[in-house]
Amino acid sequence: MTIKVVRGNPTPEELAAALAVVRARAVAASALPSGAPAPRDSWSDPSRIAGRRVPQPGRSAWARTYWPS
Known part of the structure; x- marks a missing residue:
């Protein structure tokens, strides 16, 4: 396997890391x-998103965001 540094000039410590x-x-x-x-x-x-309650549709649904608060 060959690794090539394309841009920049890393120090030996940065390259080792x-x-x-x-x-x-x-x-x-x-x-x-x-x-x-x-x-x-x-x-x-x-x-991680679906675990929260999503706003229900209704008259003012357009004013609510996807992220309930």
Whole structure:
């Protein structure tokens, strides 16, 4: 595997930190079973929004936002 710095001039410490993160992610990815789906990120989980009550339609529904307060 080859890694190329396209822009900027990282210090040796910055480059070592970036490579440590890449290596740790590669090790974590190889530890997963090959048939197992990747774990979902909680940020993209729709249940974090759907858990709240959504405003009901009605005469003034146009004035309400999607995010109930």
